[in-house]
Amino acid sequence: MGSYKIRKGLDLKLKGAPMPAVANNLDAKFVSIYPPEFTGVKPRLVVKEGDPVKRGGMLFYDKRNEQLKFRAPAGGKIDAIKLGPRRVVTEISIEISGDEELESFNQYSAEDILALPREEVLDQLLETGYLAYLLQRPFSKIADPEVLPKSIFVNGMNTAPFQADIHIAVAGDEAAFQAGLNVLSRLTNGKVHLCLAEHSSHASPAVLNAKNVESHSFSGPHPAGNTSVHIHHIDPIAPGDNVWTARAVDVIQIGKLFLEGVLPATKVVAVGGTGIRETSRQYYRIRVGGGLEHFLEERLSEVPARIISGDALGGTQIGSDERLRFYQSSITAIPKNRERHLLGWLSPGWGQFSASRLFLSTWFRRVEAWDLNTNLNGSHRTMVITGIYDKYLPMKIMVDYLVRAALAHDTDETVKLGILETDPEDFALCSYVCPSKMDIMSIIRKGLTEVEEEGL
Amino acid sequence: MKLLLDQLEKVKPLVQPGGKLEKLYPLYEATDTFLFTPADETGSAPHVRDARDMKRTMITVLIAMIPCVLFGIWKSGHQHNVVNQIAGTTFLDDLIQGSLLVVPIIIVSYAVGGAWETLFAVVRKHEINEGFLVTGMLFPLTLPPTIPLWQVAVGISFGVVIGKEVFGGTGFNVLNPALTARAFIFFSFPKAITGDEVWTSVAADGQLIEGFSGATPLAVVAQNPESVDILNTLQTADYGEGFTWMRLFMGDFGGSIGESSGPACLIGAAILILAGVGSWRIMLSSVVGLAAGAFLMNAVAASGEPGEFIAFTQLPFHYHLVTGGFLFGAIFMATDPVSGAATNKGKWIYGFMIGLLIVLIRVANPAYPEGVMLAILFMNVMAPLIDHFVLQAHIRSREHYLRKFKPHD
Numbered sequence: 001m002g003s004y005k006i007r008k009g010l011d012l013k014l015k016g017a018p019m020p021a022v023a024n025n026l027d028a029k030f031v032s033i034y035p036p037e038f039t040g041v042k043p044r045l046v047v048k049e050g051d052p053v054k055r056g057g058m059l060f061y062d063k064r065n066e067q068l069k070f071r072a073p074a075g076g077k078i079d080a081i082k083l084g085p086r087r088v089v090t091e092i093s094i095e096i097s098g099d100e101e102l103e104s105f106n107q108y109s110a111e112d113i114l115a116l117p118r119e120e121v122l123d124q125l126l127e128t129g130y131l132a133y134l135l136q137r138p139f140s141k142i143a144d145p146e147v148l149p150k151s152i153f154v155n156g157m158n159t160a161p162f163q164a165d166i167h168i169a170v171a172g173d174e175a176a177f178q179a180g181l182n183v184l185s186r187l188t189n190g191k192v193h194l195c196l197a198e199h200s201s202h203a204s205p206a207v208l209n210a211k212n213v214e215s216h217s218f219s220g221p222h223p224a225g226n227t228s229v230h231i232h233h234i235d236p237i238a239p240g241d242n243v244w245t246a247r248a249v250d251v252i253q254i255g256k257l258f259l260e261g262v263l264p265a266t267k268v269v270a271v272g273g274t275g276i277r278e279t280s281r282q283y284y285r286i287r288v289g290g291g292l293e294h295f296l297e298e299r300l301s302e303v304p305a306r307i308i309s310g311d312a313l314g315g316t317q318i319g320s321d322e323r324l325r326f327y328q329s330s331i332t333a334i335p336k337n338r339e340r341h342l343l344g345w346l347s348p349g350w351g352q353f354s355a356s357r358l359f360l361s362t363w364f365r366r367v368e369a370w371d372l373n374t375n376l377n378g379s380h381r382t383m384v385i386t387g388i389y390d391k392y393l394p395m396k397i398m399v400d401y402l403v404r405a406a407l408a409h410d411t412d413e414t415v416k417l418g419i420l421e422t423d424p425e426d427f428a429l430c431s432y433v434c435p436s437k438m439d440i441m442s443i444i445r446k447g448l449t450e451v452e453e454e455g456l
Numbered sequence: 457m458k459l460l461l462d463q464l465e466k467v468k469p470l471v472q473p474g475g476k477l478e479k480l481y482p483l484y485e486a487t488d489t490f491l492f493t494p495a496d497e498t499g500s501a502p503h504v505r506d507a508r509d510m511k512r513t514m515i516t517v518l519i520a521m522i523p524c525v526l527f528g529i530w531k532s533g534h535q536h537n538v539v540n541q542i543a544g545t546t547f548l549d550d551l552i553q554g555s556l557l558v559v560p561i562i563i564v565s566y567a568v569g570g571a572w573e574t575l576f577a578v579v580r581k582h583e584i585n586e587g588f589l590v591t592g593m594l595f596p597l598t599l600p601p602t603i604p605l606w607q608v609a610v611g612i613s614f615g616v617v618i619g620k621e622v623f624g625g626t627g628f629n630v631l632n633p634a635l636t637a638r639a640f641i642f643f644s645f646p647k648a649i650t651g652d653e654v655w656t657s658v659a660a661d662g663q664l665i666e667g668f669s670g671a672t673p674l675a676v677v678a679q680n681p682e683s684v685d686i687l688n689t690l691q692t693a694d695y696g697e698g699f700t701w702m703r704l705f706m707g708d709f710g711g712s713i714g715e716s717s718g719p720a721c722l723i724g725a726a727i728l729i730l731a732g733v734g735s736w737r738i739m740l741s742s743v744v745g746l747a748a749g750a751f752l753m754n755a756v757a758a759s760g761e762p763g764e765f766i767a768f769t770q771l772p773f774h775y776h777l778v779t780g781g782f783l784f785g786a787i788f789m790a791t792d793p794v795s796g797a798a799t800n801k802g803k804w805i806y807g808f809m810i811g812l813l814i815v816l817i818r819v820a821n822p823a824y825p826e827g828v829m830l831a832i833l834f835m836n837v838m839a840p841l842i843d844h845f846v847l848q849a850h851i852r853s854r855e856h857y858l859r860k861f862k863p864h865d
Binding site: 336341431434 | 460461463485489490491492493494495496497498499500501502503504506507508509510511512513516524533582583585586625626627628730731732733793794798799800839847850851854857858861862
C-alpha cells in the first residue's frame, strides 16, 4: 500500500465530461472485431462470410501462437469480412440474430479461481482471446504466456480526458471485478498492484476494498493516471524485466468470463466531449463490438466533430459508422476547427487555453473547463531542446534527449535513457505543449519498435 | 480580412508542389501564417494542442527587447545631441535623432538576414523559422550607433550563414548567430566597433563638449593607472558627468545601442522569466559567476601592495554588474535555448562559467576591456560538453534508481 504524490504534468480541463450515470443501449444490429487492433497477431481465419456463429465461436487464431484464439463478441451470421492492402483482414462484421447461441467455457467461482494453477488460467485466456487484455511491458504488446511477469499492474485511474472511470463502470459488476483480480493474482509470483486515484467523487467500495491485490493511491495532474508512471514509482522496469499491465475496466470483462463461463455481451463506455450533445454525455452499457452509427447519430451535436476511440490525448480517430473496438472504453467527440485568425500572434490570448505563461488567460482567467478543438494552433517547426517536455513526464527520464536519440535511431541510447519504461501515451502531454508541434508519440512509438526489432 | 484571405488562397496554387513558383513556398508559408493563424488540424494523437506555438514564443522575446530598443534609440540620439552641444533639444528631438541613427541599422539587419534565411529555407525546402526575428533584432542592439551599414549587412550575413545555416539551420547551430555576427565585425573591422570613437555619434561639423573622450566605462577602468583608486577615476570621467554607479545602471552614456540600460534589460528579464521563455537559471547563475569572479579579483588586489596589480582588479562586483554588456548578454544572449546548455544542471554550470569568464577576460586580458561576447561564445561551444556530462550522470542515476528496486540476491 503506497501513496504517491505526482507533481509534474498538466490536467487538461476539457469541457464535456461524461456524467456519472450508466444508461443501457443494447440495440446494436451488428458487431465487429478489428484484427489489426491486436498488435503482433497474424490472424488465420476459420470462418467465411455467411457462416453462422455463436457468441464465443472462434473467428480466427494467431498464426504465431496457435493457442491464441479470437472469438465472436455476439452470435449470429458472419456478415462481412473486410480486407485491407495485401489481403490483411481489417474487420469481421457479424449480424446479430435474435436468439443468440452461446459457446461455453470453463466456469469458476471466485474462490475456485484462487486455487487454479497458472496453466489453467492461461488456457482459458488464450482460448477466448482475452489474454489480449493483458499487455506486456516493455513494448505494450499482448502478454507472452511463456513469460512469468515480475508483477502485474492494474490501472484504475483516469487522468486523461475522458476515460471510463472504474468506480462508475464497476456498478453491478463488483463480483466480476474481484474475480478478475483473482484471475490476475494467479498469473504472477509477484504482486498484483491496483493503482487508484487518491480522491474519487463516486468511489465504489468494491474498488477501494479490492482483495488479493496491493492497492496504491496516486494524486496529482495527468499523467498521474498512466500505467508507466505507476510502474516507475512502484516497481520500475529495468532492461530484461517483464511486467504485465491491465486496465481495471477490462478486468471486469475477464472476471465475467471466468464467473459465467461465456463471453460477456456488454461493456460500459464513457461518452463525452463537446461534440456530443450535453444531455448525452454520460456512461452507456453497450454491446461489445457494437455498431456506433445509430448510437452516435442521435447523440452528436450540430458542430462538425472528430470522433475518437479513447481519450482526446491518446485516442485514435474513428469514423462515426465504426463499431466499438476491443480495447475501447470511451468515445470522445471534439469539435473540428480550421478557423483562421488575423495576426493571431498579436492577440493577447484571452480566449485561448495554454499551459504556458504566454497568454493573458493563463494569468487572469480561471476557467472551469475549456472547449478545445482539433486546431493545431500553429505549424510545424524544427525541434529545439528546451527541457519543456520534462515538466510533463513525472518519471526519471530526460524527454528531449530520449526524443533526440529516437530520432537518430540510436537504440542503445534510447534504452539507457529509459524508453523501455514508457509507452507512447506517456508523451501525449509533451506533444500537446510542444511549441514546434512535434509528433512525439509517433517518434517514441517508432523508437520502441526499433528497440524491439533489434532485440535487447 | 476576407479579401486578404481570398488573395492568399488565390496565390496558393502557384506555390504548391507543381505550381509555377513552388520553390517560393517557404516565403508564402511565412507570409500566410504571419497574417493568419494556420488552418492546420492535428493529425494523430494528441487530438488537441496547446495554443502556444513558435511564433508566439519568439514574439514574446521580441516584446521583452522593446525597452532596450526604445532606450537605445533615445540614448543614441540624446548622446549625439549632448556631446555635439546641440542646444535646445527636447526628448522628442533625441528620439528623432536616435531613430535616424538606429532604425537604418535594424532595417538592414532584418532585410539582409531575412534574405539569407529565406534563401536557405527555399533551398532546403523547410519553413522559415521565427527565431530569426530575434537574431535580427539582437544583433543591431550589440552594435555602436556609428557602425557603417554595409558592415551591418556583412555581419548579419556571416552570423546567419556561418553561425547558423552551415550547421543545418535553426536548432542545430552551436553558436548564437547574433553574437557570431558581432564577433565577425569585432575581429574583421575592429576600428568600427572598438576603441573610444565609435560609441557616440559625432556630427561632422559638431562642436564637441569639453572633456569628452568617448571612452566607455570599461575602457576608463582599463586605462586607469595601477596606483589610482578606480572609483575616483570613474566618478570624474566622461566630460565631468562621472560614471557613478547610478549612471552606469541607468545607461545614458556612449556604448552599444541596446545594452547599456539596466532598467530596460531588467524589464526584459522580467518578461522572459514571467513568460517562461528565458531561463532564470542561466541569468541567476551568470550573476553568481560574475560575483565569484569579481570577489576573487578583489581579493587578488587586496593581497598585494597598492599598485602591484592592475587597477581593474579593484572594480567591485556591483560595478561589474552594470558596466558593459553584462546584463544584456546574460539576459538575452546566454539564454538562447539552441546555443546554450539545455539541461537544468547544465544551465547552472553554463551560466556560472559565463559570469566567471566575463570577469577574467575583462580584468586579465590586456587587449579587450569587455568580455561578455567572448565569454558567451566560448561557453556556447562548451555547452554540448556540459550537457553530455549531465546526461551521463543522469543515465548513471537512472541505473542506480532501477537497482534500488531489484530484489537482493
